[in-house]
Amino acid sequence: MALSEDESELDNPEAYPIKLVLEHAAAAPETPSTEAVRAKFVVGADGAHSWVRRTLGIAMEGDSTSRVWGAIDFTPLPTSTFPDWRNVATVNARDAGLMLIPREDGKVRLYIELGTEDALPRDARGRPDTSGLSPAALLDIARAVFKPYTLETRLEDVEWWTAYIVGQRVAARFAEKRRIFIIGDACHTHSPKGGQGMNVSISDGHNLAWKIAHVLKGWSPMSLLDTYEAERRPFAQELIAFDRWYAEGFSAKARAKLVADTADGAGVALPGPLEAFLSFSAITTGVGIHYGPSAITSPHSQPESNAESEHHAPGPFALTPGKRAPPHPLVRVADRRPLTLQTVLPADGRARLLVFAGALVSEDDKTCLSGIERAMNGLVEKVGKERFKVVGVLARVGETTTYLDVPAGIREDWTSVLVDAASPFSNESGGAYAALGVPEAGQIVVVRPDGYVGAMAGLDEVQKLEEYLRGWMI
Ligand SMILES: Cc1cc2nc3c(=O)[nH]c(=O)nc-3n(C[C@H](O)[C@H](O)[C@H](O)COP(=O)(O)OP(=O)(O)OC[C@H]3O[C@@H](n4cnc5c(N)ncnc54)[C@H](O)[C@@H]3O)c2cc1C
Numbered sequence: 190m191a192l193s194e195d196e197s198e199l200d201n202p203e204a205y206p207i208k209l210v211l212e213h214a215a216a217a218p219e220t221p222s223t224e225a226v227r228a229k230f231v232v233g234a235d236g237a238h239s240w241v242r243r244t245l246g247i248a249m250e251g252d253s254t255s256r257v258w259g260a261i262d263f264t265p266l267p268t269s270t271f272p273d274w275r276n277v278a279t280v281n282a283r284d285a286g287l288m289l290i291p292r293e294d295g296k297v298r299l300y301i302e303l304g305t306e307d308a309l310p311r312d313a314r315g316r317p318d319t320s321g322l323s324p325a326a327l328l329d330i331a332r333a334v335f336k337p338y339t340l341e342t343r344l345e346d347v348e349w350w351t352a353y354i355v356g357q358r359v360a361a362r363f364a365e366k367r368r369i370f371i372i373g374d375a376c377h378t379h380s381p382k383g384g385q386g387m388n389v390s391i392s393d394g395h396n397l398a399w400k401i402a403h404v405l406k407g408w409s410p411m412s413l414l415d416t417y418e419a420e421r422r423p424f425a426q427e428l429i430a431f432d433r434w435y436a437e438g439f440s441a442k443a444r445a446k447l448v449a450d451t452a453d454g455a456g457v458a459l460p461g462p463l464e465a466f467l468s469f470s471a472i473t474t475g476v477g478i479h480y481g482p483s484a485i486t487s488p489h490s491q492p493e494s495n496a497e498s499e500h501h502a503p504g505p506f507a508l509t510p511g512k513r514a515p516p517h518p519l520v521r522v523a524d525r526r527p528l529t530l531q532t533v534l535p536a537d538g539r540a541r542l543l544v545f546a547g548a549l550v551s552e553d554d555k556t557c558l559s560g561i562e563r564a565m566n567g568l569v570e571k572v573g574k575e576r577f578k579v580v581g582v583l584a585r586v587g588e589t590t591t592y593l594d595v596p597a598g599i600r601e602d603w604t605s606v607l608v609d610a611a612s613p614f615s616n617e618s619g620g621a622y623a624a625l626g627v628p629e630a631g632q633i634v635v636v637r638p639d640g641y642v643g644a645m646a647g648l649d650e651v652q653k654l655e656e657y658l659r660g661w662m663i
Contacts, residue, residue, distance in 0.1 A: 190231065190244050192368060199366055202404050202411060206368055207231050230401055231369045234394065239375030245365050249378070251358030251429060256380055257303040257319065259327040261350040263342045264296050271338035282334040288382060296348065299331050300381055306354050319352040327352070355380050357433050359425045363418040367411050370397055377425040379432035383473050389428060392475060393421050395536065399638035402538050403662075408576055412484070413661050420480045431472050480511040484661040485637060487644035507626030510644055514543075514636050517621045519582065523592040523603040525613040530621070533580045533605060534640050540577040542568075544599050545622065546648070547631040548585040555594070561631075562598035564651040569598070572658045577635075580605040584622055584629055 193199060193206035205227035212223050233241025242249075265274055274297055278289040288300040306317035324347045332340050360376035373390030397417045403409035471477020482488035487510050506515040516529040534541055546561055548554050565579060581599040585608065592606040600606045609621040622629060635643040635654060644657040 190241070190369075192366060199368065200411060202229070202407070205229055229368070229405070232394075232397065232401075233369070233371040233375050234373050234390075235375055237374040237378050239371055241369065242360060242371050242375050245362075245369060245371075247365075247371070248361045249356065249358035250361050251356060252433075255306045255317075255354045255356040257306055257309060257317070257352065257354050258381060259301040259303050259322060259330070259350065259352045260298060260381070261301070261324055261327045261331075262292065262296055262298045262348040263324075263328075264294075264346045264348075266341040266343070266346075269339050269341040271335050271340055280334050282336070285330055285334050287331055287334050299327070301327055301330055301334075303330070303352065317354055319354070322352040324350045357429050359422065359429055363422050364414070367414040370414075370417060372397060372421075376422075377429065379429055383428075383432055383435055385428060385432070385473060388475055389425065392478075393417075395639050396421055399536070399538050403638075408573075408663060409661055410663060416483050416485055419483055423481070424478055428472060476513055476515065478513065479509070480641060482511070485643055486511040486641070487657045487660075504624060504626065506624045508634050508642050508645060509626075510642050513641050514634070515625070517624055518619055519607040519621055520610040520613050520619070521604065522583070522586060522590065522595075522606040522608050527613055528607075530582075530607075530625075531640075533578075533607065534636055536638065536640065538638050539575075540638050540643065541636040542577050542579045542654075543582055543634040543636060544579060544648075545582045545584070545625075545627045545632045545634065546595075546599055547583070547629060549583050549590055549594060550585055550587045558596050558599060561648050562596035564648075565598040568651050568655055568658075571655060572662060576662060578605065580607065582621070583608045584631075585609070585616060585618070588616070 190210075191208045193204075195206070198204040198206045207228040207230070209226050209228055209231065210223050211226060213220075231241065233239050235241055265271070273289070275291045276289075277291065280287050280289065286302050290298040290300070292298055303322075309317040309319060310321065312318040312320070324344060327350060328340065328342065328347075355378060357379050358377070360371060363372075363376050364370045372393035374386060376393070377389065379386070397414075400409070400413050400417055403413060404411060480486050506517065508514060514530060514534060516531045518527060518529055520527050530543075533543075542565070544561065544565065546558055549558060569577075569579070578601045579599060580601070581595050583595070583606070592600065592603050595606045609619045611617040611619045621627075627634075631648045632645060633648060633651065633654060634645050635657065637643045644654060646653040646657075
């Protein structure tokens with residue numbers, strides 16, 4: 190893989206500055222086994238031993254000591270006395286700990302901490318040798334952890350097992366000259382204890398894909414691609430810090446040491462693993478990710494009218510620039526179907542303009558909506574209709590209101606008019622405006638193509654949104 194050093198080529202989204210030789214793993218007998226290609230972009234989604242990362246010479250930063258984990262799937266026999274097979278559980282004993290995940294058909298998976306790689310013998314190449322481990326060895330360790338309860342199974346009831354070494358590390362860079370990127374395990378590795386690897390890897394791809402698509406479509410400048418590393422690397426670092434604290438600070442040995450270090454070993458208020466997990470649930474569920482200010486995340490776009498609003502005491506689900514737009518139940522006006530806000534935020538590459546347009550009950554409301562439509566039409570004309578979808582979210586509607594009563598500039602089609610109602614046939618508020626921190630008078634929210642809030646403005650502040658969109662759209 191070779192990347193051009195010609196700046197004009199690198200800056201031109203139409204150019205193909207990467208030369209790559211692909212090796213076909215299973216080429217047909219008379220076809221060449223290698224193929225030379227030129228590419229505009231390369232994304233290394235090639236796992237923890239990433240060839241792309243190594244080829245770019247990107248170092249992994251973090252602890253030098255890696256932890257060894259065993260994982261095993263089996264069916265416990267009914268004679269086992271451990272009572273909690275069907276609950277997610279963390280079990281800590283004096284010298285070891287494990288995590289239990291119930292699986293389908295009565296199976297369970299155990300993740301077992303086996304210590305650090307220093308405890309393993311070395312193979313001929315000097316690498317930690319896990320070959321001495323076996324399902325029987327893992328089950329023996331698990332049995333010791335479960336005591337005084339018993340774990341009984343047969344080796345033929347073991348479906349799968351593995352032992353692997355996990356470094357808690359983050360790549361020094363996630364990108365090379367806005368052209369080559371690494372995502373997923375290629376740029377961060379950590380223990381399986383928080384169950385985060387796949388989630389975070391998919392989110393990396395989600396964050397990057399729409400940005401590359403926008404550049405390729407000619408909608409955004411190359412500089413948009415800088416926001417990938419700027420957003421995802423700090424989050425990866427945060428995740429590794431959580432993982433270190435959660436996997437090590439709450440390991441059996443660390444807890445035993447904490448207890449032993451106190452005078453009588455009693456009265457130590459250690460948070461339990463569940464408590465610890467819940468306290469970091471914002472990270473583990475992904476909803477707590479908060480990207481910092483950038484061209485695509487405006488820090489100054491809080492509507493001025495909100496400052497005074499009692500509705501905007503920012504609750505945990507308030508719309509906030511840099512955070513994912515949270516789900517909240519709403520009702521679609523056209524067919525009175527209940528749905529959540531996420532339904533109108535599919536990952537189709539377009540941003541969403543959520544127009545919280547207030548109530549549509551009286552003639553005054555209609556006049557007010559016409560004013561909003563004029564402003565929205567101006568914005569859409571200037572920025573380009575194909576780049577975003579407009580969705581109207583009303584605070585209240587009258588009994589005979591239909592989606593056609595909403596001016597066309599505040600809805601794209603029949604699916605894009607929603608109302609904050611408690612149920613399909615009720616005019617009571619469903620509490621979405623309040624929960625999302627939207628003042629009753631209304632507000633416009635730009636949701637980026639990856640579902641994160643980019644900017645917010647009052648209904649009379651459309652100019653602000655135009656400035657924001659011009660910051661990352663061509
Ligand atoms: C036992 C275990 C349990 C886990 N449990 C969870 C969990 O509960 N929740 C969770 O979120 N995560 C979990 N994870 C982590 C999760 O599996 C990984 O974080 C995730 O798979 C990373 O995805 P990825 O696409 O970045 O890398 P990978 O899944 O490793 O995919 C990389 C791919 O690239 C291919 N590849 C590599 N080099 C080349 C090359 N040179 N040419 C062509 N192809 C190449 C590989 O064959 C592989 O298919 C677990 C991991 C393990 C090991």
